[in-house]
Amino acid sequence: MAWETLIQSVEQVVGAAGLVRDPELMHSYLTDWRNAYQGRAALVVRPATTEEVAAVVRLCHDAGVALVPQGGNTGLCGGSIPDSSGRQVVLSLTRMKRIREIDLANETITVEAGVILRQLQEAASQAGRLFPLSLGAEGSCTVGGNLATNAGGTAVLRYGNMRELTLGLEVVLPDGRVWHGLRGLRKDNTGYDLKHLFIGSEGTLGIITAAVLKLFPATHSTATAWVALPTPQAAVDLIGHVRSLCADRLTGFEMMSRQSLEFVLDHVAGCSDPLQGPHPWYALIELRDTVPDAPLDLLLESGLGHAFETGWVIDAVIASNQTQAAALWALREGISEAQNHEGPSLKHDISVPVSQIPAFIERTDSALQQAFPGVRIVSYGHMGDGNLHYNISKPLGHADAPFKAQEQAIMQVIYQMTSAFNGSISAEHGLGQAKPDAAAHFKDPLEIELMRAIKRTLDPTGLMNPGKVFATGLE
Ligand code: FAD
Ligand code: MLT
Ligand code: ZN
Numbered sequence: 461m462a463w464e465t466l467i468q469s470v471e472q473v474v475g476a477a478g479l480v481r482d483p484e485l486m487h488s489y490l491t492d493w494r495n496a497y498q499g500r501a502a503l504v505v506r507p508a509t510t511e512e513v514a515a516v517v518r519l520c521h522d523a524g525v526a527l528v529p530q531g532g533n534t535g536l537c538g539g540s541i542p543d544s545s546g547r548q549v550v551l552s553l554t555r556m557k558r559i560r561e562i563d564l565a566n567e568t569i570t571v572e573a574g575v576i577l578r579q580l581q582e583a584a585s586q587a588g589r590l591f592p593l594s595l596g597a598e599g600s601c602t603v604g605g606n607l608a609t610n611a612g613g614t615a616v617l618r619y620g621n622m623r624e625l626t627l628g629l630e631v632v633l634p635d636g637r638v639w640h641g642l643r644g645l646r647k648d649n650t651g652y653d654l655k656h657l658f659i660g661s662e663g664t665l666g667i668i669t670a671a672v673l674k675l676f677p678a679t680h681s682t683a684t685a686w687v688a689l690p691t692p693q694a695a696v697d698l699i700g701h702v703r704s705l706c707a708d709r710l711t712g713f714e715m716m717s718r719q720s721l722e723f724v725l726d727h728v729a730g731c732s733d734p735l736q737g738p739h740p741w742y743a744l745i746e747l748r749d750t751v752p753d754a755p756l757d758l759l760l761e762s763g764l765g766h767a768f769e770t771g772w773v774i775d776a777v778i779a780s781n782q783t784q785a786a787a788l789w790a791l792r793e794g795i796s797e798a799q800n801h802e803g804p805s806l807k808h809d810i811s812v813p814v815s816q817i818p819a820f821i822e823r824t825d826s827a828l829q830q831a832f833p834g835v836r837i838v839s840y841g842h843m844g845d846g847n848l849h850y851n852i853s854k855p856l857g858h859a860d861a862p863f864k865a866q867e868q869a870i871m872q873v874i875y876q877m878t879s880a881f882n883g884s885i886s887a888e889h890g891l892g893q894a895k896p897d898a899a900a901h902f903k904d905p906l907e908i909e910l911m912r913a914i915k916r917t918l919d920p921t922g923l924m925n926p927g928k929v930f931a932t933g934l935e
Contacts, residue, residue: 463502466519466520466523466525467479467481467502467503469519470503470505470516470519470520473507473512473515473516473519474505474506474507474508474512474516477506477508478505478506478507478508478512478555479503479504479505479506480503480504480505480506481503481504486501486503486504488533489501489504489530489533489550489552490541490542490550491541492533492534492535492536492538492540492541493533493534493536493597494536494800494805496538497538497541497893498541498544499528499541499542499543499544499548500542500543500544500545500546501528501542501546501548501549501550502525502546502547502548502549503549503550504549504550504551504552505549505550505551505552506552506554506555507551507553507555507556508555508556509556510556510630510632510638510669510670513551513553513556513632513667513669514632514636514637514638515636516551517551517632517633517634517635517636517667518635518636519636520549520923521634521635521636521921521923524921524923525547525548525549525923526547526548526549526922526923526924526925526926527548527549527550527551527667527923527924527925528540528541528542528548528549528550528551528663528925529551529553529604529608529663529667529668529924529925530550530551530552530553530554530605531552531553531554531573531574531601531602531603531604531605531606531608532554532576532597532600532601532602532605533600534597534600534601534605535605535609535889535890535892536807536809536889536892536894537886537889537890537891537892537893537894537895538892538893538894538928539608539609539662539663539890539891539892539893539925539928540605540663540892541893543926543927548926551667552574553572553573553574553602553604553667553669554574554602555574556572556573556574556575556604556669556670557572557574557575557576557579558571558572558575559571559572559575559579559580559583560572560670562583562584562587562675563644564587564588564589564675566644567589567674567675567676568627568644568672568673568674568675569583569584569587569589569591569672569673569675570628570642570644570670570671570672570673571583571603571670571671571673572603572669572670573602573603573604573607573667573668573669573670573671574602574603574604575602575603576598576599576600576601576602577593577595577597577598577599577601577602577603577606578598578599580603580673581593581594581598584675585678587675588678589675589676589677589678590675590676590677590678590679591625591673591675591676592615592618592619592625592676592711593606593611593613593615593619593622593625594613594614594615595611595612595613595614596613596793596796598613603671603673604667604668604669606622607622607626607629607658607659607668607671608658608659608660608661608662608663608668608890609622609660609662609888609889609890610622610623610659610660610888610890611888612842612845612847612887612888613842613888614712614714614746614792614842615711615712616842616844616845616847616888617710617711617712617713617842617844617845618708618710618711618712618748619676619711621888622659623656623659623660625673625674626655626659626671626672626673626674627643627644627645627646627655627672627673627674628641628642628643628644628645628655628671628672629641629642629655629658629659629668629670629671629672630642630668630669630670630671631658631666631667631668631669632666632667632669633666633918634665634666634918634919634920634921634923634924638669639654639666641654641655642670642671642672643672644672657914657918660890661929662890662891662892662925662928662929663924663925663928664915664919664924664925664928664929664930665914665915665918665919665924666918666919666924667924677750678750679711679748679749679750680749680750680751680752680753680754681748681749681750681751681752681753681754681756682746682747682748682749682756682782682785683746683747683756683757683759683760683778683779684744684745684746684747684778684779684784684785684788684789685744685745685760685764685776685777685778685779686734686735686742686743686744686776686777686779686788686791687742687743687745687764687767687773687775687776687777688735688739688741688742688773688774688775688776689715689739689740689741689742689743689772689773689774690739690740690741690771690772690774691740691741691818692715692741692817692818692821692822693818694741694767694771694772694773695713695715695741695743695772695817695843696814696815696817696818697767697770697772698743698767698772698773699713699743699814699843699844701763701766701767701772702745702760702763705759705762705763706747706759706760706763709747709748709749709754709756709759710745710746710747710844711746711747711748712744712745712746712844713743713744713745713746713842713843713844714743714744714792714840714841714842714843714844715741715742715743715744715840715841715843716741716742716743716744716791716792716795716839716840716841717740717741717742717837717838717839717840718738718739718740718741718742719836719837719838719839720795720798720838720839720840721733721742721791723795723798723799723801723802723838723853724791724794724795724798726798726801727794727797727798727801727802728790728794728797728798730790731787731790731791731794734777734787734788734791735775735776735777736775737775739774739775743843744788744789744791744792745760746785747759747760757778760778761778764776764778792840795838795840795849799838799851799853802836802853802854803853803854803860803863804853804854804860804863804864804867805838805851805852805853806851806852806853806867806870806871807849807851807889808848808849808850808851808852808871808874808875808878808885809847809849809886809887809888809889810847810848810850810874810875810878810883810884810885810886810887811845811846811847811848811883811884811887811888812846812848812878812881812882812883813846813881813882813883814843814844814845814846816846816881816882816883817843817846817848819881820848820877820878820881820883821839821848823877824850824873824874824877825837825839827873827877828852828870828873828874831869831870831873832855832866832869832870833855834855834856834858835852835853835854835855835863835870836852836853836854836855836856837850837851837852838851838852838853839851842887842888845887846883846887847887847888848887850874852870852874871898875898875901875902878902879902885898885899885902886899890929891928891929892928892929893927893928896927896928896929896930896931897931899929900930900931911929911930912930915929915930
């Protein structure tokens with residue numbers, strides 16, 4: 461089918477409002493949040509219903525045209541950005557933003573893929589419940605993107621990744637058929653659990669149009685502390701202690717290096733160091749309870765009292781109100797943005813067992829400083845999940861180009877060390893177009909073979925987000 465015929469047929473399905481062809485208006489769909497990836501596309505389609513998605517997918521399938529699903533475009537591995545051929549179609553789900561149903565007795569909410577995460581949190585809250593997924597991009601990322609990347613964030617420790625929060629899915633398959641899997645069941649052992657194939661598949665197996673998600677009891681008390689630590693080992697000791705004291709009340713335990721905090725203090729307006737003097741490491745600890753006025757501060761104080769005695773904690777501050785707590789969270793959430801002001805940031809979203817984090821940091825820091833003297837290691841992350849954002853910025857005063865030329869060599873050092881610690885080269889951001897080669901290298905070949913078999917079965921023509929997850933299509 462010629463392009464113009466395809467475009468006319470697509471327009472008949474989605475109407476003029478569902479089509480973007482003006483190069484200026486297309487621009488924001490063709491580059492990512494950091495401007496790290498740029499692509500070209502024949503057009504951007506914005507269907508408003510599942511039926512429209514299915515019809516567009518069928519038309520593209522029959523015409524042999526590749527599709528790139530896109531949500532809020534906040535992904536950090538270029539998964540939502542088309543290639544440079546100009547022959548792919550971006551399929552944006554952002555017009556599919558209905559909350560379809562809230563079932564309080566079943567503790568579930570059914571939402572469409574284009575709902576912004578914050579709107580989902582607000583809808584849950586208005587219903588007197590909690591939807592716990594929380595991450596820095598929550599004001600613009602979508603449920604579809606959260607599902608397709610199996611997003612993590614800052615509350616995984618207590619509530620799990622997006623995978624654990626999902627009960628059912630509705631998916632448009634690569635040939636345009638619709639899988640109606642919107643079941644709100646907590647038990648269903650009727651064979652393979654297909655939803656788990658699509659969660660974390662980064663748009664390479666189908667287009668997620670809606671989901672049934674779990675709701676949780678709303679929390680009514682919070683305590684937040686910012687603590688200074690001498691070493692990452694102290695963080696491991698502290699988290700074990702706080703968890704045994706507070707159990708499920710511990711909802712967040714984020715760790716960050718002094719270098720990470722300094723970037724935030726230098727570049728994010730309104731941020732200030734809550735403690736006197738520089739310290740090597742920091743942790744942000746959050747407790748929550750469903751009971752109003754629960755004595756969480758006392759619990760936190762008692763945990764920290766013991767930590768001061770053992771030397772795990774050097775200094776600490778507990779927020780005395782929500783404004784102070786928000787200011788502490790701003791220090792943590794500001795790291796991504798702050799790094800953008802320091803030139804290219806080489807991102808490595810890795811995980812190792814929590815117990816191995818101190819040794820991983822010590823050995824990787826030392827290997828990097830030996831091989832690439834002066835690089836600034838911005839290491840921080842979701843400590844409670846063993847997930848470090850082990851990001852690298854150029855040495856002070858150096859130019860971007862020679863630093864970027866070392867990207868592959870730096871990555872090799874970090875991923876080889878991750879592998880030596882039995883870790884993962886992508887903890888929560890996915891593979892996108894950034895990491896397929898690394899995954900092929902560091903994952904068990906049998907796992908890659910099984911993944912390819914699944915891809916071939918569900919997407920035999922290879923038209924679903926080609927070049928993502930797998931570098932070289934199907935062969
Ligand atoms: P997009 O970027 O639009 O797409 C991501 C991938 O999903 C692409 O491969 C795309 O093709 C696919 N996709 C999108 N929608 C669909 C759909 N409906 N069906 C099928 N495939 C689809 N991530 C974390 O996990 N934890 C964090 O703590 C975290 N913090 C972040 C902080 C900042 C400041 C930023 C910018 C990003 C952060 N991220 C984090 C990464 C990002 O926000 C998440 O990956 C998010 O889930 C992506 O959602 P999105 O709607 O923007 O997806
Ligand atoms: C975060 O947790 O802040 C993001 O996932 C990490 C990043 O932006 O590299
Ligand atoms: Zn993260």
